[in-house]
Amino acid sequence: MSERPYKIAVSDEELDVLQRKLNLVRLPDELDDVGWDYGVPLKEVKRLVARWKDGYEWRKHEKELNELPHLTRDVEVEGFGSLNIHYLHARSQVEGAIPLLFVHGWPGSFHEAARIIPLLTADSEDHPSFHVVAIGLPGFGFSEAPSKKGFAIAQYAETALNLMIALGYEKFVTQGGDWGYRVTRKMAAMYGGKHVQAWHTNHPVPDPPSFIRNPILAFNHFLHTWTPYSPYTDAERRSLDRNKWFEQTQSGYFVEQSTQPQTLGYSLADSPVGLLAWMYEKLVHWTDKYEWDDDEVLTWVSIYWFSRAGPAASLRIYYEFMHASDSHDSTRVGSIPLGVSHFPAEIVSPPRSWIRTVGNVVFQSEHTAGGHFAAFERPRELVDDLRKMYGRGGPAYGAVAGMHGYKV
Numbered sequence: 541m542s543e544r545p546y547k548i549a550v551s552d553e554e555l556d557v558l559q560r561k562l563n564l565v566r567l568p569d570e571l572d573d574v575g576w577d578y579g580v581p582l583k584e585v586k587r588l589v590a591r592w593k594d595g596y597e598w599r600k601h602e603k604e605l606n607e608l609p610h611l612t613r614d615v616e617v618e619g620f621g622s623l624n625i626h627y628l629h630a631r632s633q634v635e636g637a638i639p640l641l642f643v644h645g646w647p648g649s650f651h652e653a654a655r656i657i658p659l660l661t662a663d664s665e666d667h668p669s670f671h672v673v674a675i676g677l678p679g680f681g682f683s684e685a686p687s688k689k690g691f692a693i694a695q696y697a698e699t700a701l702n703l704m705i706a707l708g709y710e711k712f713v714t715q716g717g718d719w720g721y722r723v724t725r726k727m728a729a730m731y732g733g734k735h736v737q738a739w740h741t742n743h744p745v746p747d748p749p750s751f752i753r754n755p756i757l758a759f760n761h762f763l764h765t766w767t768p769y770s771p772y773t774d775a776e777r778r779s780l781d782r783n784k785w786f787e788q789t790q791s792g793y794f795v796e797q798s799t800q801p802q803t804l805g806y807s808l809a810d811s812p813v814g815l816l817a818w819m820y821e822k823l824v825h826w827t828d829k830y831e832w833d834d835d836e837v838l839t840w841v842s843i844y845w846f847s848r849a850g851p852a853a854s855l856r857i858y859y860e861f862m863h864a865s866d867s868h869d870s871t872r873v874g875s876i877p878l879g880v881s882h883f884p885a886e887i888v889s890p891p892r893s894w895i896r897t898v899g900n901v902v903f904q905s906e907h908t909a910g911g912h913f914a915a916f917e918r919p920r921e922l923v924d925d926l927r928k929m930y931g932r933g934g935p936a937y938g939a940v941a942g943m944h945g946y947k948v
Contacts, residue, residue, distance in 0.1 A: 543706075546610040546626055546682065548602050550846045555598060558812055558845065562593045565813045580817045580824075588820065589813055591834045601839045608654060612682070615702045617695055625703055626682035626848075627675045628653060632661040634669040638930055638945040639709040641700060642674040645718020645743075646854055647819045648913060649681040649843050650674045655919035660926065667927040668945025673707060675700050677719065679856060685849035686856075692864035696857070697726040701735060711735060711940050715926065717743035717914060719857060725873060728899065732876040738939040740879035740903075740926060742914040743886060746894045747870040757893055772891050775906065779889035786887050790825060793818075798858035805852025808844075815851050816841050826912035828885035872897055877936040879903035879929040881922060883910030902935035903928065 567589075570582040609630050614622045628650055631637070640660065642653045653674035660670040678699055679685035686695070700723060704712050714724040714736060721741045728739045749757035764770040770777060796804050807814045819841050823832060844851040878899040882889065884907065895901055905925050910918040929936045930945060938944055 542614040544612050546612045548605055548610070548682065548846075550598065550602060554846060559593065561812050562589060565589060565811075567813070576824075580821050584820070585813065585817055588816060588834055588837060592812070592816070592838050596835055596838045598842060601835065601842070605651070605839075608650075608657070610682075613703065613706060615699055615706065617678075617686075617691075617699050617702070620686050620688065620691060620695060623678050623686065623699065624684040625675065625678065625699060626650065627673055627703060628657065629707065630657045630661050630672045632663060632669040632671050632945075634663045634945060634947050636943045636945060636948075637661070637663075637669045637671045638940050638943050639704070639712035640670040640672050640926075641704055641709075641712055641714045641724075642672060642915070643700060643714065643716035643720030643723045644674070644677065644680070645716070645720050646680075646857065647822055647840070647844065648718065648916075649840070650676045651681075651840065651843055652913060652915045654916075656915045656923050659919060659923040663947040665947050668930045669947065670926070670945060671709070673704060673709070673712075675703055677723070677857070679849055679853035680847065681843055682848045685853040690860065690864075691856070692860040692866075693722050693726045693857075694730070694864070694866060696723045697730055701727060701731055704735070711737050711943075713738045713740070713930070713936075713939060715740045715742075715922075717741060718912065721745060722861065725898070728873045728876060728878070729869070729871070732874050736876060737941075738877040738879070738930075738936045739899075740881070740929060742881045742883060742922060743888070743912065744880050744890065744895050744898055745888055746890050746898045747868075749894060749897065753870075754897055757897070760893070761891075775884075776891045778884070779886075780891070782885070783888050783890075790887065793822070794858065797855045798862040801852065801855035801859050805850075805855055808851040808855075812841075812845055815845060819844065823913075826885075826887050827917055828883065828909050828911035830911065830913075830917050870897070873899035875900050877902040877929075877939055879925065879936065880905075881914065881925045882906050883912075883914055883918065883921075884908065885911035887912050 608628050612626050615625045616622050644652045657672050660672050663669045676683040716724040721743045724739050727736050751758045760771040878901050914922045928934050
């Protein structure tokens with residue numbers, strides 16, 4: 541009964557503060573001919589800052605964002621009281637459409653779902669249709685942030701479940717990458733069968749196999765690591781090479797955000813240029829040569845800058861994940877169907893054989909292009925995979941009883 545329509549309405553005062561901060565920016569020096577080796581090049585930041593100051597029109601993009609179906613609702617979370625959660629809710633015209641929860645990650649937001657919503661809700665006799673709920677995770681975007689420590693993956697999962705139940709979806713399926721993978725995996729483990737009927741991810745992160753739990757997989761990985769022989773395919777070897785690249789050159793943010801989020805938060809909350817550089821680095825490195833329009837970048841960053849709790853709040857999920865006792869549970873999720881889409885420029889991409897240690901994999905697809913933000917970079921490919929997984933003849937057809945998603 542607490543659902544309310546929501547409209548993004550950044551005040552003129554907030555826009556004025558942003559403009560003044562941009563005008564007072566103090567940029568660092570830069571060594572010659574380093575390119576991206578040391579981080580975001582100075583010329584890139586100068587261009588984006590100039591655009592943010594003198595060309596980017598937040599009101600225009602705010603209006604476009606408000607064309608999405610925004611709502612808020614108070615959601616109870618055990619031990620944390622009630623949180624006001626922002627979400628998108630787009631219902632299909634198909635009576636038996638499949639309820640699907642989309643969960644974003646960092647540095648993403650509800651905005652990642654904008655391109656897949658019209659595709660997923662489209663009605664057709666040839667593919668299934670979905671009712672889509674894209675939650676803004678607590679502390680991200682325009683959702684209220686938890687006010688005390690200990691809000692870990694289980695609590696994000698509980699928030700999402702209670703939202704879906706409040707919307708009338710007792711049974712549903714999920715899709716997520718980045719933190720969306722962690723949250724939907726926890727939902728599948730905690731609520732699989734009763735509420736979550738199937739799940740899909742574009743970013744599976746299974747633990748490396750151990751000789752105790754997965755001796756054959758562990759032995760194969762030993763061969764790959766320590767001998768000239770490798771049991772992996774060419775694509776899997778390329779994925780492992782990319783994993784090594786990510787660990788060696790890209791993972792510093794994770795260490796900082798999972799150990800000292802408050803310290804980093806001062807810079808991100810006070811400096812729009814600091815926030816821009818911190819996020820832009822990931823948008824470039826984590827995509828598959830995606831040609832970002834400057835205004836696209838600035839909209840992603842502006843959602844964080846104007847977020848309800850401020851950009852620092854979104855960092856705490858890293859700390860809580862690393863400090864919760866149940867975050868690293870590697871127990872295989874039960875029997876509900878799991879689908880996986882593999883995009884070649886994903887930041888961490890395990891050998892395909894490892895993924896079966898996560899759950900009941902019934903669907904996998906390999907793509908030739910795409911990176912970490914699949915819903916935004918490759919919306920049609922991601923949606924096509926969901927249609928194949930849940931469509932007639934697909935391995936998860938009829939996963940939600942009585943909801944096949946087809947136009948009659």
